[in-house]
Every structure is written in C-alpha cells, then in structure tokens.
Amino acid sequence: MPDIMGEYVDRLVTVEMRNRGMNYGIVKQIYDAARAEGGGRPISARAAEALVKTVKPGDVVFIVTGAGYAPEVPNGESDGPPGAASLARAIYWGLKAVxxxxxxxxxxxxxxASAKAAAVMVREFELAKNRRMGGALITAPEARDRAPDWAKDIIAEYKPAxxxxxxxxxxxxxxxxxxxxxxxxxxxxxxxxxIEAKKHGxxxxxxxxxxxxxxxxxxYNFMRDFHPYGRECQYPGGTGVITVIDTDYFLPASVSNWGAYGIAAMVAFYLKDQDVLQTPEMERKILEACLDAGGWEMRYCTSRFIVDGTAGESSMSIVQLLRDMLRLNLAAPDRGLSHGKMKEQAL
Incomplete structure (x- = not known):
C-alpha cells in the first residue's frame, strides 16, 4: 500500500511546469534515472519510510536549505524555505523530533517566517530539545574556509539522526x-x-x-550527459553545474518545495495522520510569510505570489491533492451505497 500511494505522490510532484527559457522537458527523465538508481520503488515512499524507521521522539533532524543571493534576492528565494517548513512540521508534529x-x-x-506559519516555532536549541518548544536554527560561518570544520563541529554537537x-x-x-x-x-x-554526516552513517x-x-x-554521471549545463557553464573553463554531493535518498521534483510536500505526505501516510501535512490554507500563509520575509520568487526577484514561475495557487493545489490522497487512502474501505458488496482484496 505505501508504494501505491508513493507512486502517485511521485507523479504529482514531478509534473513539469516550466518556461521554455529555462531548463525544460527534463524532469521526467531525471526522475526516472533517480528512481532506477534507487532500486525502482517510489522515491517519496522510500525516503519517508527511512525517516519513520530512523527518527525517534526527541531526535534532532537537520534541514538544510537556502538558495539565491544578493543583488537579485538578498534573502533567498521562495523555493526552499516553505518545503523546509513542511518537513519541519512533519518531523515536529508527526515524528515528535526536533x-x-x-x-x-x-x-x-x-x-x-515559513516555519512559524507552519506552526513550528524557531526557538533556542535548549528549549526545542529539552522542552519541545519547536525547532531551532544554525547559521553557517561567513568565512568560506571555515565550513569543513564547522560541519564537523555541528554534527558532533547536535548528533542528528x-x-x-x-x-x-x-x-x-x-x-x-x-x-x-x-x-x-x-x-x-x-x-x-x-560529507560529515555520511562519515558517521x-x-x-x-x-x-x-x-x-x-x-x-x-x-551524477547521468546528469552530466543529460542536463543542458551538465558539462559547461556561462564562463570559460567551467565543467558544469551538477553537484558531486550525493545523499542516501534523492527525490528530484518539478519544484523542490513540492518534493518536500510529497515526502511529508508520505510521513503522514506511514503515521496514519493526515494533519501532519499542512492544509492549503496554511500553505498560502507559509508562502506569503516566506515572501514577506524576503524569500522572493526567483524569476523576477519580487514578492509576487509565485514559486519557480508557478502561481502560489498551484502549490496550494498540490497540497490539496496530497491531502485528498491521504484522506482516501487512510479511510476505512467503503464503497458507499451504490456499488454492492465489496470484493475481498489485499489492502
């Protein structure tokens, strides 16, 4: 049953909506490559299953996000923080973790701002860890050369699951x-x-x-050959944009936020609790909070109600469809009044 749900979650969050001026006509092929590499099961189901099996109440879970910089979007873009907030909601309210x-x-x-709109307050770590008062936040050092040692320190100190x-x-x-x-x-x-997390398993x-x-x-190898900028950049000597950083589970989506919503929906499915996932009304508040706090839409670098070129209402619709999928899949079997007796089948 989880793979049936996961199949359609994956389909939903990989419906491509892109202007032809951007990298387009690529999401399905990328998803197919990632799914095949991962063994063939729906990726959202696999990732959520791993979270539910691994993360225990009181555990710490790092959520790393943030893309876009000055001068275009000095506080980043609207794709990332809302998805991070949705995952934080699933982790905090669903898995009872930090x-x-x-x-x-x-x-x-x-x-x-996005987390607050998702009903996850960002507090001092001690309050979040010891008194369950929400989540916490760590900011990276400004000095680029400090990043490797800083990463080692926070993995050692916070011990994320x-x-x-x-x-x-x-x-x-x-x-x-x-x-x-x-x-x-x-x-x-x-x-x-x-890199440091993988060293510690x-x-x-x-x-x-x-x-x-x-x-x-x-x-990586697939993307190098397939992506329009897999082997070149907009300057001499560049070898392509594809990152070498891998993860145990990887979900490519049409919009990154939507991929996060898909994994959060699957966590809700495993926990049998639809309300782990935000409502469409809450999704509007999350997006508006992100935009108002400076996480602007990236295409035109403004606070328009847009994420990666898609209307904010599209993100709300994605959430509505995910919640309906949850509602129908979690409900007791029921044929209503007009279809006669149920035929027994494996559920």
Whole structure:
C-alpha cells in the first residue's frame, strides 16, 4: 500500500511546469534515472519510510536549505524555505523530533517566517530539545574556509539522526557552486554537512529540481550527459553545474518545495495522520510569510505570489491533492451505497 500511494505522490510532484527559457522537458527523465538508481520503488515512499524507521521522539533532524543571493534576492528565494517548513512540521508534529534548520544568515528570515506559519516555532536549541518548544536554527560561518570544520563541529554537537537538504546548492567537481544555468554563486558550501554526516552513517535525504542541488550527486554521471549545463557553464573553463554531493535518498521534483510536500505526505501516510501535512490554507500563509520575509520568487526577484514561475495557487493545489490522497487512502474501505458488496482484496 505505501508504494501505491508513493507512486502517485511521485507523479504529482514531478509534473513539469516550466518556461521554455529555462531548463525544460527534463524532469521526467531525471526522475526516472533517480528512481532506477534507487532500486525502482517510489522515491517519496522510500525516503519517508527511512525517516519513520530512523527518527525517534526527541531526535534532532537537520534541514538544510537556502538558495539565491544578493543583488537579485538578498534573502533567498521562495523555493526552499516553505518545503523546509513542511518537513519541519512533519518531523515536529508527526515524528515528535526536533527540526533544526541549517542555513546561511542571509536566508534565515524567510526560513523562520515559513516555519512559524507552519506552526513550528524557531526557538533556542535548549528549549526545542529539552522542552519541545519547536525547532531551532544554525547559521553557517561567513568565512568560506571555515565550513569543513564547522560541519564537523555541528554534527558532533547536535548528533542528528538525519540530515535533509531541500533546494540547497552543492559544489561541482571543481568545488564551485552554481545556479542551474551555469552562473557561479559566492556562498558557503554546505555540502560539507552531508560529507560529515555520511562519515558517521547518518541518514541523508536530498530534494532538488535542476541538477545543482545537494543530492543530485546520486545520479551524477547521468546528469552530466543529460542536463543542458551538465558539462559547461556561462564562463570559460567551467565543467558544469551538477553537484558531486550525493545523499542516501534523492527525490528530484518539478519544484523542490513540492518534493518536500510529497515526502511529508508520505510521513503522514506511514503515521496514519493526515494533519501532519499542512492544509492549503496554511500553505498560502507559509508562502506569503516566506515572501514577506524576503524569500522572493526567483524569476523576477519580487514578492509576487509565485514559486519557480508557478502561481502560489498551484502549490496550494498540490497540497490539496496530497491531502485528498491521504484522506482516501487512510479511510476505512467503503464503497458507499451504490456499488454492492465489496470484493475481498489485499489492502
């Protein structure tokens, strides 16, 4: 049954909606490659199953996010923080664990605002860990060369049971972080958190939508040959945008937020609790909170109600469809009044 639900969750969050000026006509092929590499089962079901089996009440789960920088979007974009907030909601209210956002300082305002709108307050870690008062937040050092040691320190100090990336850019084979169309980004490399987590056998999950986000290293060779910027950049000598950072489970989606919603929905399915996933009305509040806090839509760098070129109402509709899938799949078998006796079948 989980794989039946997961099949259609995966289909929903990989419905491609992109302007032809961007990398388009690629989501299905990327998803198919990731699914085949992972053994063939629906990816959202596999990732959620791993979380439910691994994460216990009181455990810490890192959620790494943040993409987009000044001057275009100085506090980042609207794809990432809302998905992180949805996952934090599933982790906090569903798994009874402690979500800890890991991001750069410039991305913190929309992350905090999105989490609050999802009913996960961001508090001091001690309050979150010892008194269950919500989640917490860690910001990366501004000095780029400190990232490897900092990653070691936070893994050792917080001892996360899982580390999840959503719409967080990772370095290519030259150690350079790029936008999806081959433009280099001057930012802290948070891929070190995943490198360190894997050294300790910690569960890692990645969610991305364009090849340059953490997790795509799982299908690196495929992406190098398939992606429009798999082997080149918008400057001489660039070797492509595809990140080398892989994760144990990787879900490519049409919009990264939607991939996070899909995994959160599957966590709700395993827990048999539809309300672990936000409602469409809450989704509107999450997106608006993100936009108002500076997490703008990336295409036109404004606070329009848009995520990756799709109307905010589309994200609300994705959430509605996921919740309806949950409602119908979690309900007791019922044929209503007009279809006669039920035929016994395996459920």
């Amino acid at each position: 979500p800890v956002f890991v991001t750069e300082a410039c991305h913190a305002p929309p992350v905090i 899982a580390v999840i990336s959503i719409e967080r850019l990772g370095p290519n084979d030259q150690g350079i972080v790029h936008g999806s169309t081959g433009v280099p980004k001057d930012c802290v490399d948070l891929g070190h958190v995943f 910690i569960l890692t999950i990645g969610i991305g939508d364009n090849g340059n986000e953490i997790g795509f290293g799982r299908i």
